[in-house]
Amino acid sequence: MTHLADATADYLVDRRRLRRKITFWRVAAALAIIAALVVGVWRLSGAGVGGGLTPHIARVAIEGVITGDRETLKLIDDVAASHATAVLLTIESPGGTTTGSEILYDHIRRLAARKPVVAVVGNMAASGAYIAAIGADRIVAHGNSLVGSIGVLFQFPNVSKLLNTVGVEMESVKSSPLKAAPNGMEPTSPEARAALAALVADSFDWFKGLVRERRGMTDAELGAVADGRVFSGRQAVPLKLIDAIGGEREAVAWLEETRGIAKSLPIRDWRRGRSFERLGILGSSARLIGALGFPEISQIAERLENIERIRELDGLVAVWQAPSSR
Numbered sequence: 001m002t003h004l005a006d007a008t009a010d011y012l013v014d015r016r017r018l019r020r021k022i023t024f025w026r027v028a029a030a031l032a033i034i035a036a037l038v039v040g041v042w043r044l045s046g047a048g049v050g051g052g053l054t055p056h057i058a059r060v061a062i063e064g065v066i067t068g069d070r071e072t073l074k075l076i077d078d079v080a081a082s083h084a085t086a087v088l089l090t091i092e093s094p095g096g097t098t099t100g101s102e103i104l105y106d107h108i109r110r111l112a113a114r115k116p117v118v119a120v121v122g123n124m125a126a127s128g129a130y131i132a133a134i135g136a137d138r139i140v141a142h143g144n145s146l147v148g149s150i151g152v153l154f155q156f157p158n159v160s161k162l163l164n165t166v167g168v169e170m171e172s173v174k175s176s177p178l179k180a181a182p183n184g185m186e187p188t189s190p191e192a193r194a195a196l197a198a199l200v201a202d203s204f205d206w207f208k209g210l211v212r213e214r215r216g217m218t219d220a221e222l223g224a225v226a227d228g229r230v231f232s233g234r235q236a237v238p239l240k241l242i243d244a245i246g247g248e249r250e251a252v253a254w255l256e257e258t259r260g261i262a263k264s265l266p267i268r269d270w271r272r273g274r275s276f277e278r279l280g281i282l283g284s285s286a287r288l289i290g291a292l293g294f295p296e297i298s299q300i301a302e303r304l305e306n307i308e309r310i311r312e313l314d315g316l317v318a319v320w321q322a323p324s325s326r
Contacts, residue, residue: 053083054083055083055084055085055262055265056083056084056085056265056266056267056268057084057085057086057087057088057252057255057261057265057266057267057268058079058082058084058086058087058088058267058268058270059087059088059090059248059267059268059269059270060075060076060079060087060088060089060090060270061090061091061092061269061271062089062090062091062092062093062104062129062132063091063092063093064092064093065093065094065095065096066093066095066096066097066100066101066104066128066129066132067096067097067100068096068097068099068100068101068102068103068104069100071272072104072272073103073104073107074272075270075271075272076104076107076108076111077107077110077111078270079111079115079270080110080111080114080115082270084115084268084270085115085261085262085265086115086116086117086118086255086259086261086265087111087115087116087117087118088118088120088248088251088252088267089108089117089118089119089120089132089133089136090120090122090248091119091120091121091122091124091125091129091132091133092121092122092123092124092125093124093125093126093128093129093132094124094126094127094129094149095126095127095128095129095130095131095149096127096128096129097128098128098152098203098207100128101127101128101129101131101132102131102206104128104131104132104135105131105132105134105135105210106135108132108135108136109135112135112136112137116137116255116259116261117135117136117137117138118136118137118138118139118140118251118254118255119132119133119134119135119136119138119139119140120140120141120247120248120251121133121139121140121141121142121145121147121233121242122142122145123145123146124145124146124147124230125139125141125145125146125147126146126147126148126149126230127149127150127151130147130148130149130150130211130241131207131210133147133242134210134211134214134215135214138243138244138251138254139241139242139243139244140242140243140244140245140246140247140250140251140254141233141236141242141245141246142233142245142246142247143232143233143234143245144232144233144234145232145233146230146231146232147230147231147232147233147236147241147242148225148229148230148231148236148241149228149229149230150207150208150211150225150226150227150228151204151207151226151227151228152200152203152204152207153200154196154199154200177189177191177192208222208226211225211226215240215241216240217240221239221240224239225239225240225241233245248267252267
């Protein structure tokens with residue numbers, strides 16, 4: 001009986017120990033899940049995406065198609081109001097909408113009024129992205145970076161010949177001949193084309209005036225670079241499009257030498273607040289679907305993601321397009 005009682009007591013003790021261990025790990029797992037959710041919501045809300053409360057050099061990325069989106073503009077304004085001592089504006093973009101580029105430029109100029117800003121060009125800062133770059137106090141680019149493409153574009157598809165082929169005719173009643181012109185459903189009239197040309201010319205003059213003012217060019221110097229071409233970094237230095245060849249190291253050295261920025265300051269990334277739409281759900285889903293053996297559906301998802309990226313590019317655009325190989 002004594003042996004049985006001892007065995008029962010040992011069993012109960014082991015059960016209590018096992019129960020305590022299970023409870024501990026359950027609590028630990030719950031706390032880990034809660035912590036992960038808090039961090040996820042914190043990052044998605046955009047909180048804490050900056051560089052903290054101590055002096056530092058902020059790194060802000062301008063990437064992809066420029067639309068003047070609110071997340072990027074808010075980020076720039078937050079950096080302006082932060083403890084950052086200077087800003088590295090890393091640019092990797094072919095441009096975007098003319099209005100979006102103008103708005104971005106204005107925000108960068110307000111930032112530069114409060115802190116020194118250096119634009120650091122990666123592969124490309126063309127068209128609207130070059131507008132963003134000239135908003136900085138200095139521009140550095142690699143020797144093979146592409147910069148420039150000073151110009152404005154208005155493109156629209158015209159399917160009137162296709163409609164004639166299939167026997168479809170679009171009719172409209174308009175208050176004036178230039179209302180909703182061009183519409184792509186009928187040949188563009190000379191008057192509509194002239195109106196568009198005047199619109200493009202007005203924006204182009206604004207673009208050139210901005211470059212002339214910010215880069216200190218004469219009319220002759222501006223004329224040599226304002227034909228829509230892109231230039232390599234090496235070509236851009238003597239043409240006054242950029243200030244120097246280099247990257248972040250050269251940008252930081254300039255800040256230290258000319259703006260008195262402490263050499264010991266850390267560089268910290270500032271990122272846009274993320275939304276579920278910006279997390280690349282379509283792209284991730286496309287890759288997962290492809291891995292599961294459904295390549296056709298994967299391609300559809302990828303195309304939908306690409307359409308979402310460019311859907312805002314209506315109207316005038318300042319964007320560089322590489323020549324087609326076809």
